[in-house]
Amino acid sequence: MNAPLLSVRGLAKHFPIKGGQVKAVDGVSFEVAAGETVALVGESGCGKSTTGRMLLRLTEPSAGTISFDGVDLLGLGRTDLRRRRRELQIVFQDPYSSLSPRNRVEDIIAEPLDVHGLCASREQRRDRVIELLRLVGLDAIHLRRHPFEFSGGQRQRIAIARALAPQPRLIVADEPVSALDVSVQAQVVNLMQDLQEKFGLAYVFISHDLAVVRHIAHRVAVMYLGRLVEMGSTETLFAAPHHPYTQALLSAAPVADPERRRTRIVLSGDVPSPANAPSGCHFHPRCPVAQAVCRESVPELRDMGNGHMAACHFGKPFPISV
Amino acid sequence: MNVPINKLTMIGTGLSALLILLAAFSPWLAPLDPLDQSFIAANQGPTAEHWFGTDSFGRDVLSRVLFGGRISLAIGILAPVLSALAGVWAGMLAGYLGGWTDRVLSRASDLLMSFPTLLLGVMIAAALGPSFQSAVIAIAVALFPRFVRLSRSATQVVRREPFIDASIAAGRGHLSIMLHHVLPNIAGPLVVALSLWIATAIRLEAALSFLGLGAQPPTPSWGNMIRDGMSDLVGDPWPAAFAGAAITLAVLAFNMVGDALRDLLDPETAA
Numbered sequence: 001m002n003a004p005l006l007s008v009r010g011l012a013k014h015f016p017i018k019g020g021q022v023k024a025v026d027g028v029s030f031e032v033a034a035g036e037t038v039a040l041v042g043e044s045g046c047g048k049s050t051t052g053r054m055l056l057r058l059t060e061p062s063a064g065t066i067s068f069d070g071v072d073l074l075g076l077g078r079t080d081l082r083r084r085r086r087e088l089q090i091v092f093q094d095p096y097s098s099l100s101p102r103n104r105v106e107d108i109i110a111e112p113l114d115v116h117g118l119c120a121s122r123e124q125r126r127d128r129v130i131e132l133l134r135l136v137g138l139d140a141i142h143l144r145r146h147p148f149e150f151s152g153g154q155r156q157r158i159a160i161a162r163a164l165a166p167q168p169r170l171i172v173a174d175e176p177v178s179a180l181d182v183s184v185q186a187q188v189v190n191l192m193q194d195l196q197e198k199f200g201l202a203y204v205f206i207s208h209d210l211a212v213v214r215h216i217a218h219r220v221a222v223m224y225l226g227r228l229v230e231m232g233s234t235e236t237l238f239a240a241p242h243h244p245y246t247q248a249l250l251s252a253a254p255v256a257d258p259e260r261r262r263t264r265i266v267l268s269g270d271v272p273s274p275a276n277a278p279s280g281c282h283f284h285p286r287c288p289v290a291q292a293v294c295r296e297s298v299p300e301l302r303d304m305g306n307g308h309m310a311a312c313h314f315g316k317p318f319p320i321s322v
Numbered sequence: 323m324n325v326p327i328n329k330l331t332m333i334g335t336g337l338s339a340l341l342i343l344l345a346a347f348s349p350w351l352a353p354l355d356p357l358d359q360s361f362i363a364a365n366q367g368p369t370a371e372h373w374f375g376t377d378s379f380g381r382d383v384l385s386r387v388l389f390g391g392r393i394s395l396a397i398g399i400l401a402p403v404l405s406a407l408a409g410v411w412a413g414m415l416a417g418y419l420g421g422w423t424d425r426v427l428s429r430a431s432d433l434l435m436s437f438p439t440l441l442l443g444v445m446i447a448a449a450l451g452p453s454f455q456s457a458v459i460a461i462a463v464a465l466f467p468r469f470v471r472l473s474r475s476a477t478q479v480v481r482r483e484p485f486i487d488a489s490i491a492a493g494r495g496h497l498s499i500m501l502h503h504v505l506p507n508i509a510g511p512l513v514v515a516l517s518l519w520i521a522t523a524i525r526l527e528a529a530l531s532f533l534g535l536g537a538q539p540p541t542p543s544w545g546n547m548i549r550d551g552m553s554d555l556v557g558d559p560w561p562a563a564f565a566g567a568a569i570t571l572a573v574l575a576f577n578m579v580g581d582a583l584r585d586l587l588d589p590e591t592a593a
Contacts, residue, residue, distance in 0.1 A: 053487075056490075056491050058487050058490060058491065078495075082493040082494075082495065083493070085490075085491055085492065085493040086493060088491070089491055089492075090487070090488065090491045092484040092487070092488065093484075094484060097483050097484045097485060098483075098484040098485050098487075098488050099485055099488075100483075100485040100489075100503055100506075100507065101507070102506040102507055103506075111488075111489060111492045111494070112492040112493060115492050115493045115494045115498075116493055159488070162488065162492070166492070166493075
């Protein structure tokens with residue numbers, strides 16, 4: 001593989017709270033190649049959205065490095081950062097609040113074009129916006145409308161068109177379909193795949209929906225309480241998860257086959273508060289195979305073969321009976 | 323765009339416009355010179371010659387109400403507009419940037435808020451010496467913290483909206499975001515507040531003039547007409563009554579304009 005487009009090392013975000021800090025993200029490292037989709041999955045509050053926001057410096061990281069196309073994003077000054085932002089865009093979860101209600105579709109989509117001075121004339125701007133609208137399955141008749149005149153799925157298409165406008169190389173998609181109806185989810189996911197093929201886009205796809213992730217992602221990174229616990233190609237990760245948390249997560253996903261019997265790994269207890277995370281391996285209080293060592297030392301992500309990484313002291317594929 | 327036109331909107335906007343036009347064209351509309359005294363015609367009720375009667379100096383009340391409207395409405399509109407220009411930006415900076423900017427601006431406006439509006443206006447007008455300008459400054463300063471607060475809290479809500487993050491991701495700078503995204507999205511409540519506070523400012527101007535701190539006699543303003551009329555409210559209630567009615571109408575009209583503007587500025591209710 002060539003040098004990755006995006007390379008994240010030891011990324012962390014610690015929010016100060018009364019009497020301590022919340023380690024929302026605690027040393028996350030991963031890479032995204034050009035044209036690749038890496039999914040970040042995990043439960044609510046595991047830090048996946050914060051990680052996504054940090055990639056664009058919408059949230060300033062507490063520690064770590066982000067290298068994009070060989071440039072250290074965290075070392076950029078304000079002006080350089082703004083210029084770089086062309087190449088990294090974001091699509092948010094809620095298509096209702098991510099579009100300014102006062103603007104017309106034309107101006108919403110053209111915002112990145114305006115900011116970076118990418119259009120020489122009003123005609124050129126309009127043509128480009130129409131082109132973008134068509135790319136996402138909308139039309140020129142939608143130009144002068146306001147966001148409230150659209151459905152959730154259409155709004156998400158508008159948000160995707162805006163993200164595409166400055167011709168980015170990577171789009172962070174923060175749960176882009178979780179707020180949509182299931183029937184619309186598939187359309188938007190397929191649209192994103194088409195656009196990836198057409199423009200060689202890389203996606204960091206943040207989601208808790210394993211079915212969607214399995215469909216769109218090339219590689220999957222699983223987060224638990226601010227740390228990556230497992231990362232590997234979608235195929236191997238779904239087929240042979242190494243980390244007990246991933247195994248439990250996968251066993252909890254619904255399968256559309258009533259005939260199929262499987263063992264459901266039911267975890268005891270709730271996700272601990274990140275303000276008071278367990279020692280050693282964050283997962284040990286809920287882990288079915290935890291030993292004394294898990295309480296004491298933090299497992300590093302280790303290569304389990306073929307680049308499949310897991311952060312478990314034991315890390316044998318745990319057979320999920322089928 | 324289909325603008326919903328209801329009766330209140332029409333009445334309020336029409337009335338405000340009418341009052342402003344009457345005041346603006348008072349030199350051509352007023353039947354008599356508002357400063358002309360006539361002791362023979364003093365303290366008259368409404369007659370064919372003096373529709374609104376005369377005051378204790380025999381001056382024509384109709385002419386004085388028309389001319390007084392120039393002063394009262396000029397102060398009543400100018401002061402809140404100036405106050406809004408400064409206060410809205412201060413509030414946006416505080417609400418958007420947070421941190422020490424917010425602390426400094428919020429404490430400063432809290433300090434001003436701790437005085438009752440009228441008392442603050444009186445103190446400033448008294449310190450600057452009574453005049454048109456000092457009434458404008460006094461009222462503008464008295465309303466300033468209200469604009470700061472409203473704009474700050476509205477900005478804090480908008481600041482958290484994902485479309486602001488989307489705009490940052492698009493590469494827009496913070497001042498530009500305030501201008502392009504925050505201001506239009508907080509404009510609704512601010513415009514409504516502006517028209518309400520124009521109404522408040524008209525009352526404040528009347529109060530300052532009533533206390534002798536606004537435009538100075540013999541120049542008429544609605545407030546000092548009530549002050550003059552107070553001396554003989556039983557014998558000749560007309561100057562105070564018509565000046566008071568003018569204040570009431572103006573306050574009512576601007577309140578109705580506020581509601582109309584709110585509907586117009588919201589694309590959802592406008593469509």
